[in-house]
Amino acid sequence: MKPASASFVTGLRCLVCNASYENGNLHTCPACGIQGVLDVQYDYDLVASVLTPASLITRAFNHWRYRELLPISPEALLSHLHIGWTPVYDVPRLAAAVGIHKLSLKDDGRNPTSSFKDRASSVGVLKAQEFGFTTIACASTGNAASSLAGLSAAVGLKSVIFVPQRAPEPKVTQLLIFGATVVRVMGTYENAFDLCREACGKFGWYDRNSGTNPFLVEGKKTAGLEIAEQFGVTIPDWVVVSVGDGCTIGGIGKGLQEMRRLGFIDRVPRLLGVQAEGARPLLDAFVSGNDLAPSATDTIADSIAVGTPRNWRRAIHQIRTSRGEMIAVSDDEILEAMRLTARLGGVFGEPAGVAGVAGLKKAIAQGMVKSGESAVVVITGNGLKDVQSAKLAAGQALEVEPDFHVLERRLSELSIIKIPQT
Numbered sequence: 001m002k003p004a005s006a007s008f009v010t011g012l013r014c015l016v017c018n019a020s021y022e023n024g025n026l027h028t029c030p031a032c033g034i035q036g037v038l039d040v041q042y043d044y045d046l047v048a049s050v051l052t053p054a055s056l057i058t059r060a061f062n063h064w065r066y067r068e069l070l071p072i073s074p075e076a077l078l079s080h081l082h083i084g085w086t087p088v089y090d091v092p093r094l095a096a097a098v099g100i101h102k103l104s105l106k107d108d109g110r111n112p113t114s115s116f117k118d119r120a121s122s123v124g125v126l127k128a129q130e131f132g133f134t135t136i137a138c139a140s141t142g143n144a145a146s147s148l149a150g151l152s153a154a155v156g157l158k159s160v161i162f163v164p165q166r167a168p169e170p171k172v173t174q175l176l177i178f179g180a181t182v183v184r185v186m187g188t189y190e191n192a193f194d195l196c197r198e199a200c201g202k203f204g205w206y207d208r209n210s211g212t213n214p215f216l217v218e219g220k221k222t223a224g225l226e227i228a229e230q231f232g233v234t235i236p237d238w239v240v241v242s243v244g245d246g247c248t249i250g251g252i253g254k255g256l257q258e259m260r261r262l263g264f265i266d267r268v269p270r271l272l273g274v275q276a277e278g279a280r281p282l283l284d285a286f287v288s289g290n291d292l293a294p295s296a297t298d299t300i301a302d303s304i305a306v307g308t309p310r311n312w313r314r315a316i317h318q319i320r321t322s323r324g325e326m327i328a329v330s331d332d333e334i335l336e337a338m339r340l341t342a343r344l345g346g347v348f349g350e351p352a353g354v355a356g357v358a359g360l361k362k363a364i365a366q367g368m369v370k371s372g373e374s375a376v377v378v379i380t381g382n383g384l385k386d387v388q389s390a391k392l393a394a395g396q397a398l399e400v401e402p403d404f405h406v407l408e409r410r411l412s413e414l415s416i417i418k419i420p421q422t
């Protein structure tokens with residue numbers, strides 16, 4: 001029997017050589033090798049006949065509401081966890097602080113394992129099951145790993161996860177609790193990635209690495225689909241996304257294009273891709289127009305500390321198609337954005353999670369984004385993921401003896417209270 005998902009998916013197309021392949025268990029283009037990232041193709045006329053605004057009214061508010069635009073079979077047993085349809089908040093005080101007319105935050109830290117990656121992992125585990133695998137593996141700076149561990153646990157798959165040496169302890173703990181086999185590779189993310197690929201090939205595990213797996217980016221796309229549906233006619237001028245491998249921004253861009261094609265929005269917002277100054281190979285390729293040159297990585301934003309982005313072509317293609325821009329921010333700017341986003345927006349993001357806010361502020365200061373425009377920043381991960389970095393931004397607690405007069409004096413020294421003069 002033909003897989004039922006083939007009813008909407010027409011095939012896979014290589015982003016390098018344009019060759020088309022049948023829908024199946026492929027990772028990269030057989031002709032182009034690892035550079036040949038594949039893109040899932042759909043019969044959009046068929047999708048449009050089913051996925052209408054009227055049909056969406058009756059559907060559950062999670063990312064499966066767009067299932068005709070996802071490469072999953074209708075028989076797939078969806079995980080019971082709530083993924084996607086994350087809230088969008090209007091944050092006028094944060095808007096004033098970054099200098100823009102209208103600003104919204106889309107809080108993807110609200111997903112089951114507290115990051116954007118759940119959108120991709122939820123599709124990854126279903127593809128593993130569809131293709132008959134019992135074990136799924138990935139290499140990750142942290143969030144893809146904890147997400148894969150959580151989603152595998154939810155659907156009953158085994159998971160093996162390769163983490164780089166510098167993965168923060170809370171993230172490692174999060175995947176251990178879900179029962180994953182954790183391999184800490186004494187090296188960089190690139191070392192972990194290569195080891196994982198080799199192990200998948202040799203041991204017959206399903207490879208969840210989103211840089212090369214064409215189906216995962218479709219899960220990431222759902223944030224773009226949601227932004228289009230949640231904003232509709234008030235779609236902002238800019239969608240701001242932090243960039244590591246480039247799958248998130250590439251996916252969101254594709255989702256927005258699809259929603260325009262289906263008539264949910266009448267224009268696609270411009271994408272602003274934000275990298276850390278200490279890990280900006282994708283930005284350099286975007287500016288130079290050359291192929292990607294791998295770089296060293298040095299930033300507190302570990303989730304976007306990627307020296308060899310795998311999906312740079314897709315990312316740059318989507319950013320250019322949207323007439324978008326890229327910018328890099330320093331660790332200090334990221335820490336400042338962490339405070340501002342929490343204190344003026346009420347949302348606590350990890351460094352990579354708030355890098356978009358830092359990038360937007362800088363882009364406005366440089367005139368790249370105009371202060372009269374509107375933007376939504378996708379907060380891609382929750383701040384409790386990386387308490388070590390948050391502590392750098394947060395400051396210290398006030399220590400006092402259990403004595404009211406000491407408390408009063410200390411608070412008054414800090415101008416938190418005023419003691420009336422007698």
Ligand SMILES: *Cc1c(COP(=O)(O)O)cnc(C)c1O
Binds near residue numbers: 242245246247
């Ligand atoms: C993975 C990740 C990103 C970047 O996504 P890419 O697909 O690697 O570009 C941004 N923020 C957080 C919190 C992430 O976990």
